Amino acid sequence: MTIKGKAYIAGIFEHPTRKADDKSLAQLHAESARGALADAGLTREDVDGYFCAGDAPGLGGLSMADYMGLKLRHIDTTETGGSSYVIHVGHAAEAIAAGKCDVALITLAGRPRAEGMATGTAPRNYGAAPDVAFEFPFGPTVVNQYAMAAMRHMHQYGTTSQQLAWIKVAASQHAQHNPLALLREVVTVDEVVNSPMISDPLHRLDCCVITDGGGAIVVVKPEIAKRLNRPRVRVLGAGEAVKHQMGGQVDLTYTGAMWSGPRAFAEAGVTPADVKYVSIYDSFTITVLITLEDLGFCAKGQGGKLVSDGNLISGTGKLPFNTDGGGLCNNHPANRGGLTKVVEAVRQLRGEAHPKVQVKNCNIALAHGTGGSLGTRHGSATLIMERE
Amino acid sequence: MAGQERKIPAPEANPETRPFWEAAAQGRLLIGKCKACGKPHYYPRALCPFCGSDATEWVQSGGGGSVYSYSVMRRVPVPYALAYVTLDEGVTMMTNIVDCDLDAIRIGQRVRVVFKPTEGGPPVPMFSPA
Numbered sequence: 003m004t005i006k007g008k009a010y011i012a013g014i015f016e017h018p019t020r021k022a023d024d025k026s027l028a029q030l031h032a033e034s035a036r037g038a039l040a041d042a043g044l045t046r047e048d049v050d051g052y053f054c055a056g057d058a059p060g061l062g063g064l065s066m067a068d069y070m071g072l073k074l075r076h077i078d079t080t081e082t083g084g085s086s087y088v089i090h091v092g093h094a095a096e097a098i099a100a101g102k103c104d105v106a107l108i109t110l111a112g113r114p115r116a117e118g119m120a121t122g123t124a125p126r127n128y129g130a131a132p133d134v135a136f137e138f139p140f141g142p143t144v145v146n147q148y149a150m151a152a153m154r155h156m157h158q159y160g161t162t163s164q165q166l167a168w169i170k171v172a173a174s175q176h177a178q179h180n181p182l183a184l185l186r187e188v189v190t191v192d193e194v195v196n197s198p199m200i201s202d203p204l205h206r207l208d209c210c211v212i213t214d215g216g217g218a219i220v221v222v223k224p225e226i227a228k229r230l231n232r233p234r235v236r237v238l239g240a241g242e243a244v245k246h247q248m249g250g251q252v253d254l255t256y257t258g259a260m261w262s263g264p265r266a267f268a269e270a271g272v273t274p275a276d277v278k279y280v281s282i283y284d285s286f287t288i289t290v291l292i293t294l295e296d297l298g299f300c301a302k303g304q305g306g307k308l309v310s311d312g313n314l315i316s317g318t319g320k321l322p323f324n325t326d327g328g329g330l331c332n333n334h335p336a337n338r339g340g341l342t343k344v345v346e347a348v349r350q351l352r353g354e355a356h357p358k359v360q361v362k363n364c365n366i367a368l369a370h371g372t373g374g375s376l377g378t379r380h381g382s383a384t385l386i387m388e389r390e
Numbered sequence: 391m392a393g394q395e396r397k398i399p400a401p402e403a404n405p406e407t408r409p410f411w412e413a414a415a416q417g418r419l420l421i422g423k424c425k426a427c428g429k430p431h432y433y434p435r436a437l438c439p440f441c442g443s444d445a446t447e448w449v450q451s452g453g454g455g456s457v458y459s460y461s462v463m464r465r466v467p468v469p470y471a472l473a474y475v476t477l478d479e480g481v482t483m484m485t486n487i488v489d490c491d492l493d494a495i496r497i498g499q500r501v502r503v504v505f506k507p508t509e510g511g512p513p514v515p516m517f518s519p520a
Contacts, residue, residue, distance in 0.1 A: 249440055
């Protein structure tokens, strides 16, 4: 069975807050859900499938279904970190294709800023996870794990800090047009490489922002999409993969996108050359560079060249990416950037991106999520969508 | 070199991994090996991650290896080097590179295991230049 053409993204919402001192976590989820349903022209009563991940409070899907008063016949709480919500769109399409639900709601929210979380620089202890005793004593944090991937990529392929900096430069060029972006200032390659070193070779401006907020997506069956008064965005293909340490055969130079990408392209029946816009999870600049290689937008090891000289900037570059400013400049709600990647891709397909960054004739777009860590274990999810 | 020592959190042993930490207390580095498929693995576990067999055994590493990748964490009170070291036995493990100039660490550099004390637990395997 394929999901191609069997489901549509009918509603999207990105919560406008970037610091939510005065809101609860459940409230942020519910406000995001309300926004996406209103965007679709649907109501809470229409929802019969619900998707959320580890950021939802309490018993996740149960607690949020209770809070929002949802009456469900399908629930999926797949947790792959920040890529969860990209996977959820694929799973929602599968459930809709199988007749398990008609209107699927996906929500995300979090308050790492309000809670004063040391997101990138403090080691996280995942309790009884089997790897903890063999990793936690050595101080693995989000940033130094991704940094080890960058260091190895530089060693093996000659990738430079200046090439990585171009990714942030492109994101900042886009963010200047987004009034809600946390960082709207345009930066230069020199400013990125001269920003303070956090963990070699990643500088402060190679790292994404930390924000509170949330978002939601509504996926519906074709019959419902056709009666809604919105531009129609069809799901063409989805791929997922998990990459880990492989029993000690560690290779940090590629990601699970190496597997999730071809699966999504095969299902969609398109190639990278057909894609007009990409939303690529940008926890760090290196995440974008390696992912673009793995998805086949260039040969392995050539990512540095691909991202340089403004090639990712909408209007001038060949491969416009993250036109909302992405996680590097705009928003990284709950330290999980997958959902907002889908949201901006849908805006592009609808023609609803900011006019300064809207890609012309944007008929096919890709969104990719990376959740967990490039340095140890992560979930990868690739989603390809088409404007009908 | 830091004038101040970074405090190392104690690893928590469980019934599956206790032999590893008992050996660590004696200064010996153990890795997992499967008697069914013959492959070494890390971190060590009771069921082989390559073939699924439960015929796994502990074998002692010679303690030598080379740096696969590393990163010096700067935005903390005591900078430290997180690293992956590939042992001569062929498995790659997460660790720290210690007792050296952190700015002189290089990928491919030869290193040797050295056990460092933790806060109230068994010592953990780190590496210093060979």
